[in-house]
Amino acid sequence: MISRMGADGLLRAGAAAACLAIALSSHFTLADVERMLASLQRLGGAVSTFNDWRKLVEDSRPAAAPEKLKRVNEFFNRRIQFLFDDAQIWGQSDYWATPLETLSKGKGDCEDFTIAKYFTLLEAGLPNDKLRLIYVKARIGGAASSVTQAHMVLAYYSEPDAEPLILDNLITDIRPASRRPDLQPVFSFNSQGIWSNPTASGMPVSTGVGRLTRWQDLLNRAKAEGFEF
Numbered sequence: 001m002i003s004r005m006g007a008d009g010l011l012r013a014g015a016a017a018a019c020l021a022i023a024l025s026s027h028f029t030l031a032d033v034e035r036m037l038a039s040l041q042r043l044g045g046a047v048s049t050f051n052d053w054r055k056l057v058e059d060s061r062p063a064a065a066p067e068k069l070k071r072v073n074e075f076f077n078r079r080i081q082f083l084f085d086d087a088q089i090w091g092q093s094d095y096w097a098t099p100l101e102t103l104s105k106g107k108g109d110c111e112d113f114t115i116a117k118y119f120t121l122l123e124a125g126l127p128n129d130k131l132r133l134i135y136v137k138a139r140i141g142g143a144a145s146s147v148t149q150a151h152m153v154l155a156y157y158s159e160p161d162a163e164p165l166i167l168d169n170l171i172t173d174i175r176p177a178s179r180r181p182d183l184q185p186v187f188s189f190n191s192q193g194i195w196s197n198p199t200a201s202g203m204p205v206s207t208g209v210g211r212l213t214r215w216q217d218l219l220n221r222a223k224a225e226g227f228e229f
Contacts, residue, residue, distance in 0.1 A: 035226040036100065045104030052079075053103055053120070060124035068124045069156055069174055072117050073167045080116070081107045082169055096218045100225050113169035114152045118190070119222060121156075122229055130157050132164075132188040132195070139182040153183065191219055191229040 040050050056075050060068045080102060086095045089107050099116040102108045108116070114133050121131060131154065138151035155164035155177070164177050177183075188195045194212060219229070 032226045032228075039225040040100045040104050043101055043104035045100065049103050053099075057120060057123045063124075065126060065130075065156070065158065068121060068126060069165065069167060072120050072124065073174055074172070076102075076113055076116050076120075077169055077172055079106070080113060080169075082113070083107050083109060085109070094214070096214045098218060098222045098225055099227070110152045110169055114154045114167075115218065117154050117167055119227055119229070121154075123227075126156070128190055128192060128229060129160075131155070132157070132190050134166075134188040135186045137184040137186060138170075139184070148184070151183070155188065189215060 037047070037050050041047070053075075056071060060071050063071070083089055086092055086109055089095070089105060089109070089112075090097070096115060097105070097108060097112040099119045102112045102116045118131055118133055122128060134153050134155050136151050136153060137148040139145050140147045140149055151170075154167040156167070157164050165174050166177055166180050166183070167174055168180075187197075189212060222229070
């Protein structure tokens with residue numbers, strides 16, 4: 001007869017095996033999945049959260065780009081609680097969280113939403129050069145308002161010279177940039193580099209991200225968790 005402790009152990013092992021079976025249907029290796037899951041659990045996240053995120057990635061991979069964007073945008077906008085102040089979440093004045101940190105906490109500010117969507121869309125198969133994180137000044141109180149605050153959104157470019165689509169945690173709809181007159185771009189970036197002209201096409205002005213120290217630190221931590229980019 002299996003003891004109660006032994007039965008609980010088997011159930012936990014079974015749940016972990018099921019989690020790995022779901023995740024291994026992707027392009028990730030066993031080592032990648034184990035490292036990601038261990039990172040999320042070390043941060044206090046639940047296995048069910050990891051499963052839900054991996055299912056999102058797997059279900060989105062065969063979808064067309066507009067559907068990938070819609071699924072990922074809605075997943076994080078519905079699942080993560082928006083908090084404006086990093087001090088409430090991380091006890092620091094300005095902290096950029098990895099996707100697994102955001103998922104484990106279940107809370108985040110605009111940078112955390114944007115970063116999580118960026119990495120998830122990469123995992124879902126969107127090319128890196130079609131995605132940029134854009135630091136903006138967001139007009140508060142309507143189009144005529146002169147009050148702005150720092151904000152971050154994610155942009156998707158179907159072609160290098162195309163008008164980007166904007167993914168924002170404050171607005172559920174994915175809208176073309178021309179329909180977001182409340183946003184004034186300042187600069188844009190991804191893991192390939194930084195564009196000082198946020199809407200410019202072609203190669204980034206700087207191919208090194210060391211100029212943006214928080215982003216470089218974030219990339220290092222994400223890679224340690226198992227992400228490739």
